[in-house]
Amino acid sequence: MTTSLETGKPAAAPHGASGGGAHARHFPVTTAELERIAAAVLAAAKSGGATAAETEVSQGIGQSVTVRQSEVETIAYNRDKGISVTVYAGQRRGHASTADFGADSSVATASAALSNLSAILAPFGGCG
Numbered sequence: 287m288t289t290s291l292e293t294g295k296p297a298a299a300p301h302g303a304s305g306g307g308a309h310a311r312h313f314p315v316t317t318a319e320l321e322r323i324a325a326a327v328l329a330a331a332k333s334g335g336a337t338a339a340e341t342e343v344s345q346g347i348g349q350s351v352t353v354r355q356s357e358v359e360t361i362a363y364n365r366d367k368g369i370s371v372t373v374y375a376g377q378r379r380g381h382a383s384t385a386d387f388g389a390d391s392s393v394a395t396a397s398a399a400l401s402n403l404s405a406i407l408a409p410f411g412g413c414g
Contacts, residue, residue: 367387
């Protein structure tokens with residue numbers, strides 16, 4: 287889920303994405319909780335002085351199967367989750383990310399992004 291400080295609304299879901307249904311029960315974090323985390327990250331960025339911000343809060347489940355000489359060699363399962371935030375303050379940009387969905391991680395991640403603010407360089411060092 288990607289949300290922007292300017293609109294405060296979730297970005298459109300990609301083609302084929304679902305807001306719930308059968309797939310929702312396979313994810314450990316509900317869509318409502320992902321939306322709450324995104325809102326908390328953006329609120330922390332704004333209160334920390336960001337003039338604009340964007341965040342992505344995601345989770346995923348995957349499976350990988352390796353076959354060698356027509357025999358299954360390995361089957362691996364994974365679950366991933368993460369929070370990513372990019373903040374802007376004037377002509378400076380900062381970014382931070384975490385896999386921690388804990389209660390304080392939203393504020394901590396936004397604060398880390400704000401402390402990472404650096405100048406946005408023009409292409410080709412500002413020439414041309």
